[in-house]
Amino acid sequence: MATSGKLGGENLAFLEVKNVSREVFSNSGKYLKIIDDIDFSVADGEFLSLIGPSGCGKTTLLRVISGLDNPEKGEVTLKGEKVGKPSVSRGYVFQHGSLYPWETIRQNISSGLQAVQGKNFDQKLVDHFIEIMGLQGFEDAYPNQVSGGMAQRAALARSLVLNPQLLLLDEPMGALDAFTRIDVQDIIYKIWQEKKTTMILVTHDIDEAIYLSQRILVMTPNPGRVKEIVNNDLPFPRKRDSSEFLNIRKKLQQILNFK
Ligand SMILES: Nc1ncnc2c1ncn2[C@@H]1O[C@H](COP(=O)(O)OP(=O)(O)OP(=O)(O)O)[C@@H](O)[C@H]1O
Ligand SMILES: [Mg+2]
Incomplete structure (x- = not known):
């Protein structure tokens, strides 16, 4: 499992998140860095998941990628063009x-x-x-x-x-019960297989990330940074109880410092 954030080859320029930082003044008037120097690329047609503890800046990053918010430092480009505002070509399913x-x-x-x-x-x-x-x-x-x-x-x-050229999914299954969650995961999987829409999924559910994505970007908080990007080359459709699946889960749990 390689852990590179940059891709080689012809797909290099589909989505690039270049040294992105987002800084705000909080309600208490203090300067707050929410995400810091986030740098990675996504290939055309790729399925990438973002995981990390609550508050590490996953939604903040997704909003910057969509153009809803602009970063204080760095930039996001889609097919070489700078993302500055929302567009119908970038779908966004909100957390709530x-x-x-x-x-x-x-x-x-x-x-x-x-x-x-x-x-x-x-x-x-x-x-x-x-x-x-x-x-x-x-x-x-x-x-x-x-x-x-x-x-x-x-x-x-x-x-x-x-x-959309790019679909951003912010915990779309977060509020669902376990059975319904699996149904919606399968719908997303089928659509991605059929249309090969590039997708970035934010999730708290490690198994969901392993089931669906080709790479999993793990973030750490305070400020939000990329800790590691884990490749997931398991063949589709994935079997949730296979030993390879469990190995990737163990690796991600270690990166997230779960016992
Ligand atoms: N506009 C803002 N002003 C002040 N603080 C903000 C702002 N936007 C986000 N934050 C803070 O930045 C941190 C990251 O928020 P964000 O919503 O991106 O986290 P998250 O990883 O999506 O969390 P969760 O998993 O709970 O959805 C949080 O502590 C949040 O309170
Ligand atoms: Mg969030």
Whole structure:
């Protein structure tokens, strides 16, 4: 297992996070460095996970990659172009509440697409995602009327209808029970296999990271830094109880200093 943050070859320039630091003034008026000198690349079509303890800056990093926030130092480039503001080409599924509560499931999935394509937006594409996310029969329900798993599948669909070049997922399974979590993991896996959308997933769940990703970036807190990037070359689909899977889990637990 190599631990390099930089990639070789032709994919080098897809996404580059170059020496990124994010610094803010906290409520108490103190200067606070949240993430420090984060430097890595992601290849076109790659699946990368970010793990690390709560508060180590995973969401902060994802927001900088999306362009929602700008770093005080360093820069992010996508296909060589500097990321400075959000774009529909970079989908973002938030840690909490990616859906509009005042829109139905169908409206939530289609409203972004309608904003881009206008009135005659591609309804068939919306139907397609309603089907693959198993949301038929719930199109007219509001987010508070569906299960957490359905709401997160709808949030994924809302991003995916826009066919993003890059999909940023901030703990989309975080609030789900173990069974539903595995269902949504499998949906993400299938979509990634089919579309090869480049994905960056933030998760607290080591097994989820091993199940889905080709590399796992481990962060440490205060300030958030990259501790190590672990390659995960296990063949897909992965078996959660294989000895190779357990070996990677052990390695990650050691890096995270779990006993
Ligand atoms: N705009 C801000 N002003 C002040 N502090 C901030 C700001 N944004 C983030 N922080 C702080 O920076 C740290 C990192 O926050 P962040 O949300 O990125 O962590 P995280 O790794 O995503 O945590 P979790 O796993 O709990 O979601 C936290 O201590 C947070 O309170
Ligand atoms: Mg977070």
